[in-house]
Amino acid sequence: MKPVFIKETEEKMKKSIEAISDELRKLRTGRPSPALLEEIKVDYYGVPTPINQVATVSVSEERALIIKPWERNLLGAIEKAIQASDLGLNPMNDGNVIRLIFPTPTTEQREKWVKKAKEIVEHGKIAVRNIRRDILKELKEMKKNGEISEDDEKRYEKEVQNLTDKYIEELNKLFEKKEKEIMEF
Template identity: 75%
Template sequence: MRHPIVKSAEDRMNKSIEKISEELRKIRTGRASPAILEEIKVDYYGAPTPINQLATIKVEERSLIIQPWDKSVLSSIEKAIFASDIGLTPMNDGNVIRLVFPTPTTEQRQKWVKKAKEIAEQGKIAIRNIRRDVLKELKQLEDDGKISEDDAKRLEKEIQDLTDKKIEEIDKLFEKKEKEIMEV
């Protein structure tokens, strides 16, 4: 059975990895992806509402088709997309909004990879900070006589192994994203 301190560290590390995964998903790849719209909120009767709660979003080749269930919200969706920083121009034909994803230049791809790398590095820093905090807790438990020196050493090794495993997970997430960005 795992020691509670190791379990707690693992839970915190998993939350960090989920956040990194989410951040990486939002980075453009040149492919049409509904994930790019997740952060955009539309003013719908005074309430900021995500686009996916107001419309059907379909992927067609290199574009997204946004078809609102209520046509009166079409211009609000268009305004919200214009106001966002996704770098795409919505085309409103009165029924649907079309977002066309142009083929990215090599320079744009490199910029996206660089951003993905920065996000991955932030994730690794977060994991290492969790390790540092947990090792400090362990040292305190040992100093207070609540765990033996042998147990402290064993738990330190478990924490280090866990840290290595989580950093490897982040590396894999980054490699996957880099491949996605570069292969369009």
């Protein structure tokens, strides 16, 4: 049976991976994705609200997002919010829906996005290693206080290292997948 602190360590590492995965999902690629709009908020009766909570966002054709607000009077607010964002896209409002056309990105833009993805994954690796460092410090303290034996300390250190290796590998796979997604034409 695994000790509680090993389970907690694994949970923390899983949460780090989930956070990085979520951040990568929001990173722009050559293809449009509704996830790109998740951070953009619209003034909905005085409350900043994510676009996906006031409109249906769908992908159409090859390079367009269609935003259909549930209330027509939100078209202008959604349009302004997108223009104010750092997406660098020009929304087209036809009175019913807003279209966001994604031009085919240049190789330079793609390389920049890959670099950003690499940075995000690197932050994830640092987080996982920090979790490992903290638990190893805790294990040394437990051994010093006589709570665990030296053999137990070594065994737990090995388990923690195996967890660390597992989640670092998972981060590498997330990066490879995102890189492939960004670079495909």
